[in-house]
Amino acid sequence: MTNEILNKYRDAGRDSLIPILQEIQDNEGWLSETSLTEVGSYLNLPISKIYGVATFYNQFRFQPKGKYHIQICRGTACHVLGSSNVQKELEKIIKIKPDETTKDGLFSLEVVACIGACGLAPVISINGKFYAKVTTESIKDIIESYKSEQND
Secondary structure, eight states: OHHHHHHTSTTOOGGGHHHHHHHHHHHHSSOOHHHHHHHHHHHTOOHHHHHHHHHHSTTOOSSOOOSEEEEEEOSHHHHHTTHHHHHHHHHHHHTOOTTOBOTTSSEEEEEESOOSOGGGOSOEEETTEEEOSOOTTHHHHHHHHHHHHHHO
């Protein structure tokens, strides 16, 4: 897939790096070491430069998303209403930190600056489905419902 994308960028230079990385992530869901190496070879850039650019922007992911991708809002309203406690509880329940994916591939976690649903604070989104006024207690039930879906 990476080669197909790179072929679209004939005679590309360093200025095409971000659009190339965006397209790879859009197609593959993440940036693998293999794809980054291929981009480096294609653009004649050292892998350290590729990683430097990719890690600077928080839009890029270096692990595949889980089946259930959780976004927890840490905007002002959510923060004031306890999203940091919800995040800590969530990390304990699913046993990962932000920008990680569980070993079974079921959950991934992303902290976002603002989801744009301040009236629902604290809010999380799982695969685009919003959960309002989340507490350290309700997060347990929410995650449990997704785990039990796997067992059905």
